[in-house]
Amino acid sequence: MLVIVFKYLLAMKLVQHYTFNILLIGFCLIANPAVASIQTDSSQDKPFVVVLDAGHGGKDSGNRGNGYYEKKIALNIILQIGEILEKKPNVKVIYTRKTDVFVDLIERARIANRADADLFISVHCDAHTSQAYGAGTFVLGLHANQRNFEVAKKENSVIFYEENYEENYDGFDPNNPESVIGLTLMQETYLNQSITAADAIQKSFVANLKRKDRTVKQAGFVVLKYTYMPSVLVETGFLTNVKEGAYLNSSKGKLQMAQAISKAIINYRNSLNSSINTTSSIGEEVVEEEKEPAVVTSEGVVYKIQIAASSKKLETKAYNFKGLSPISLEKEEKLYRYYFNETSSYEKAKKLKKKAKRKGYKHAFIVAFKENKKIKLSTVIPK
16 A cells, blocks of 8 residues: 555655655554454344444535535435334444534544444535536545545535644645545555445445446545544535436435445445354364363464354455454365464464454354364363
């Protein structure tokens, strides 16, 4: 990611002024990486938590294309999305606002973080000087063109309504393209999952509502920066377009948008659950490992923590495994088995197992290997 940013700065002839800042940001991320909290297993212990954010509100009306109120349309859509999702099993919905009130952008992110959410969705309505139309989805990233920057600038300008915004956002200037660079690094951990969620929403708009496909784009949105989970900003359409503005302001339009977004959220949740399932702890491994053995003296034995198995192959990235790293995988017949970390110490392996369980992998268990072959735990743990 730092290479991408460096190339961007080089193209903008800004390297001399910003290289140090980028290296500093990169160091901070390495020293204190964000922890992903994606619900990727089928455990019923923790519901799939969705935070729904209605853009703008209160003193911030949002755009007023054709006399409509973006804040009212966004809130109506969000409330209907929530009503649909709340009827789904094992789904928990949290709102950043349910009434016409102003909420700081950073507080919206904090609400999601406190909830340990699995997905953050922020709903807005777009505006343009032309009769542009169509629904679009955005994830955090470097804006590829001036149009994407303008969209982000419009949404980010909300911070000027906030008290102490300079302190809250570290001097971020929505009108300065270079300020966006610092935003993009924090969400890198969740980028792939954010794109997957955004793509599900975009496809739902096209398939269910026959909307113009404005595709998934990247831009520097403040509200997405501070969330520690996959996050998507949805521009449901253009209020400045006469036909589309009337549609979005209508009861039918708002309901259809809510239905399409809700369907996409459920599809995204289901794709996570079907991609990887937590394995159950079966056989004597579990029985043996729960004993209190002496320190292992067997040479050449490596312990790994099995956290999941799936018929599908996933990238062994932290964002696919609730922030756990490193992850390795081995294929046995038709299943891919996913292991967290490895150690030659059984005592350390027990601690790693506890860590995996704290992350939500309730059935994690220790597996022993010797010469790269799986062996029974009982053969290397003294009685």
